[in-house]
Amino acid sequence: VFIVPHSHNDPGWIKTVEKYFLEQTQHILNNVVDALSVDPTKKFIWAEMSYLSMWWDGASPDRKQKLKTIVKNGQLEIVTGGWVMNDEANTHYFAMIDQLIEGMEWLKHTLGVTPRSGWAIDPFGHTPTMAYILKLMNFDNMLIQRVHYSVKKYLAKEKSLEFRWRQTWDQSSHTDMTCHMMPFYSYDVPHTCGPDPKICCQIARWQIQLSWKVPPVAITDSNVEVKAKTLLDQYRKKSKLFKSDTLLVILGDDFRYSAMKELSDQYTNYARIISYINSHPQLNAHMQFGTLSEYFDAMKNEIGGATNLPALSGDFFTYADREDHYWSGYYTSRPYHKMQERVLESHLRGAELLFALALPKVKWSQDGESFSRELYPLLVQARRNLGLFQHHDGITGTAKDHVVVDYGNKLMQSVMDSKKIMSFSAHILLSEMPSYDPKTTVLNFDEVFQGQNQPPQPTVIKLESEQRPVKVVLYNSLDYDRTGVVRLIVTSPSVVVMTENRNVIPSQTNPIWSDQVEPRTDRFELVFLSTVPAIGLAVYTMWEDNSVEDSTHATVHFINPPAGFGKRTRSKFQLDNGMLRAVTTVRDNMKTKLALDFAMYSSRQAKDKSGAYLFLPSGPAEPHTPDTYRPLVRIIRGPVMSSVHVLLPNVLHKVSLYTGTGAGTQSLGLHVTNDVDVRTGADNKELAMRLTSGISSGDKFFSDLNGFQIQPRTTYSKLPLQANFYPMPTMAFIQDDKSRLTLMTAQPLGAASLKSGELEVILDRRLMQDDNRGVGQGVKD
Ligand SMILES: [Zn+2]
Numbered sequence: 001v002f003i004v005p006h007s008h009n010d011p012g013w014i015k016t017v018e019k020y021f022l023e024q025t026q027h028i029l030n031n032v033v034d035a036l037s038v039d040p041t042k043k044f045i046w047a048e049m050s051y052l053s054m055w056w057d058g059a060s061p062d063r064k065q066k067l068k069t070i071v072k073n074g075q076l077e078i079v080t081g082g083w084v085m086n087d088e089a090n091t092h093y094f095a096m097i098d099q100l101i102e103g104m105e106w107l108k109h110t111l112g113v114t115p116r117s118g119w120a121i122d123p124f125g126h127t128p129t130m131a132y133i134l135k136l137m138n139f140d141n142m143l144i145q146r147v148h149y150s151v152k153k154y155l156a157k158e159k160s161l162e163f164r165w166r167q168t169w170d171q172s173s174h175t176d177m178t179c180h181m182m183p184f185y186s187y188d189v190p191h192t193c194g195p196d197p198k199i200c201c202q203i204a205r206w207q208i209q210l211s212w213k214v215p216p217v218a219i220t221d222s223n224v225e226v227k228a229k230t231l232l233d234q235y236r237k238k239s240k241l242f243k244s245d246t247l248l249v250i251l252g253d254d255f256r257y258s259a260m261k262e263l264s265d266q267y268t269n270y271a272r273i274i275s276y277i278n279s280h281p282q283l284n285a286h287m288q289f290g291t292l293s294e295y296f297d298a299m300k301n302e303i304g305g306a307t308n309l310p311a312l313s314g315d316f317f318t319y320a321d322r323e324d325h326y327w328s329g330y331y332t333s334r335p336y337h338k339m340q341e342r343v344l345e346s347h348l349r350g351a352e353l354l355f356a357l358a359l360p361k362v363k364w365s366q367d368g369e370s371f372s373r374e375l376y377p378l379l380v381q382a383r384r385n386l387g388l389f390q391h392h393d394g395i396t397g398t399a400k401d402h403v404v405v406d407y408g409n410k411l412m413q414s415v416m417d418s419k420k421i422m423s424f425s426a427h428i429l430l431s432e433m434p435s436y437d438p439k440t441t442v443l444n445f446d447e448v449f450q451g452q453n454q455p456p457q458p459t460v461i462k463l464e465s466e467q468r469p470v471k472v473v474l475y476n477s478l479d480y481d482r483t484g485v486v487r488l489i490v491t492s493p494s495v496v497v498m499t500e501n502r503n504v505i506p507s508q509t510n511p512i513w514s515d516q517v518e519p520r521t522d523r524f525e526l527v528f529l530s531t532v533p534a535i536g537l538a539v540y541t542m543w544e545d546n547s548v549e550d551s552t553h554a555t556v557h558f559i560n561p562p563a564g565f566g567k568r569t570r571s572k573f574q575l576d577n578g579m580l581r582a583v584t585t586v587r588d589n590m591k592t593k594l595a596l597d598f599a600m601y602s603s604r605q606a607k608d609k610s611g612a613y614l615f616l617p618s619g620p621a622e623p624h625t626p627d628t629y630r631p632l633v634r635i636i637r638g639p640v641m642s643s644v645h646v647l648l649p650n651v652l653h654k655v656s657l658y659t660g661t662g663a664g665t666q667s668l669g670l671h672v673t674n675d676v677d678v679r680t681g682a683d684n685k686e687l688a689m690r691l692t693s694g695i696s697s698g699d700k701f702f703s704d705l706n707g708f709q710i711q712p713r714t715t716y717s718k719l720p721l722q723a724n725f726y727p728m729p730t731m732a733f734i735q736d737d738k739s740r741l742t743l744m745t746a747q748p749l750g751a752a753s754l755k756s757g758e759l760e761v762i763l764d765r766r767l768m769q770d771d772n773r774g775v776g777q778g779v780k781d
Pocket of ligand 1: 009010
């Protein structure tokens with residue numbers, strides 16, 4: 001029996017990461033370091049490098065040395081070693097890897113160790129992408145906990161809670177990862193010693209759980225026999241669920257051991273039990289403090305290696321912890337911040353590349369040193385802010401409001417910093433005499449943020465005559481040439497756009513709306529086709545010219561009821577209340593039924609209602625607006641693109657089509673933008689966008705895992721509606737023999753295919769109450 005003490009420290013949840021550190025985590029780490037360095041039999045594991053690096057920065061030289069010693073001699077094992085314990089549903093693999101690198105790089109530089117075992121006790125469902133990434137990072141083992149209770153029950157019956165996690169696309173065993181799934185409800189003490197929480201809770205000093213009404217007691221000479229035997233009985237029952245007799249018993253909970261007494265009491269109690277059991281051979285058990293890897297090594301040794309474990313493929317979504325409480329709400333909670341996270345990912349990568357290209361050019365100039373010294377720390381901070389948000393209460397949208405604001409400010413700051421780095425780097429790359437002067441703005445940004453929860457405002461480009469042209473620099477951070485439509489806000493509707501080779505290219509100006517029907521006269525949206533080379537910059541020149549052809553000005557129609565639309569485009573619409581009803585692909589002239597509608601789910605009226613984590617709908621969604629509702633519809637047509645805007649309650653729905661093949665991959669699909677605001681008239685409601693097609697998809701659909709792989713899904717009508725929702729980090733699709741309908745998304749959201757031919761996605765949710773999973777509030781931002 002391996003007793004593995006741990007403390008689960010969320011980098012932000014009820015408190016911000018900084019406040020947790022000041023009030024709890026720094027004391028926990030101080031206590032652990034002090035306790036372990038005086039007794040070599042004591043062990044501990046630690047997972048979050050965000051906290052450990054904060055602690056390191058403020059620790060005394062003596063404590064730093066102690067930490068190094070207990071890590072080096074194996075008493076303190078660093079598990080996973082990521083910046084945080086990342087969410088596994090909403091995260092993109094780029095950011096998962098980024099946060100792992102950030103933590104492990106710190107660890108390697110500071111303590112000189114590389115972790116071997118993964119530790120994910122709190123993420124709300126688990127992805128095989130994590131197993132794959134850890135495998136490629138040379139990990140030997142991983143542990144997971146939050147898995148649907150029925151799946152746990154089944155695997156326990158089969159003695160298959162320990163398995164080789166196999167990628168669905170790799171039937172060879174090359175990417176198999178040894179995985180331990182914890183068998184019970186939680187990672188806290190009542191649920192980790194064995195099947196009976198009433199017995200397990202008695203051994204934890206802090207665990208005065210009223211629900212079990214059995215307060216813990218100190219272990220003394222007079223009660224040690226009874227306590228040890230009772231506990232051993234739980235261990236025996238637990239070990240029956242596994243193939244091996246080696247047993248893992250973890251010992252801790254959220255933010256435990258901030259008081260030294262708690263930690264020393266806990267160690268002392270267990271030391272007495274350990275001593276009793278080990279000195280009574282007739283009990284036929286051996287017990288010790290251990291680390292996670294020590295457990296895995298012993299377990300694998302006993303069964304003759306991990307190859308003797310069964311192989312298992314697939315993911316562990318959607319998680320339910322009891323009854324019909326499926327955790328499918330957090331796939332959508334706080335969608336604005338989920339989107340901002342994707343924006344930071346792309347900006348960070350763009351900034352890293354451009355900085356790396358600019359650095360050699362400026363390095364030997366007199367400004368080279370300050371370019372690196374001032375901008376590189378901003379890159380590091382951006383990686384850490386992105387890493388922090390991957391935490392299972394960050395991107396999940398399950399933290400308290402003030403913590404969400406803190407995450408939001410960190411994301412926004414790093415997006416702005418990344419823009420700054422790109423701006424200075426681009427300037428250096430475009431200059432013949434490279435220089436860096438942080439005080440002068442050489443290139444303005446394309447957009448400016450007003451607040452952490454508001455869409456950025458695009459910069460308005462003031463156009464003048466050909467004698468005073470404006471230059472715009474476009475940057476493509478992808479490793480292939482990119483062709484697409486660029487949108488800018490300008491002060492004139494009559495614009496000439498010219499490439500570096502002095503070719504005038506097709507462009508179009510669209511209205512910007514001052515209210516529902518009135519276009520502004522002082523600013524316009526300029527759209528034009530651009531091609532930017534792989535990891536390259538392109539400079540476009542533009543000016544105002546009132547003699548340009550009127551055909552570059554988009555035409556606008558208001559319809560209600562609307563008429564047909566879209567002669568130039570690759571696809572055709574039929575309109576009913578402005579909503580999409582069919583698509584014709586021009587290439588083969590195939591007309592397909594494809595209706596787009598909005599629907600509202602209501603939270604159920606029962607005691608348990610939807611919240612940040614849970615989706616508990618009262619029943620199927622109702623149409624968002626009645627059939628008779630006639631929204632204002634704007635139709636904007638031009639040579640480059642055409643759009644339909646539908647002004648519905650809670651959502652401004654825009655669909656755009658790009659003309660011909662000039663827009664590259666943008667020409668291949670419909671572009672849907674929904675500006676959603678559920679702050680009024682949507683209390684305890686969730687807004688869904690539903691696509692209804694003629695595709696015979698049956699009960700099957702597909703959604704991605706972490707933007708890395710596709711997972712087939714089956715919709716089960718016997719399961720509650722909320723069980724059939726899955727994370728959609730980047731895409732979902734349905735298909736039959738003839739067609740495939742793919743929905744790609746700018747941010748992670750929850751998606752489902754509840755009926756054959758349907759695909760739906762939850763856009764936003766407003767929930768007025770807590771759902772009893774700890775955050776203690778609703779989702780009302
Ligand atoms: Zn947690």
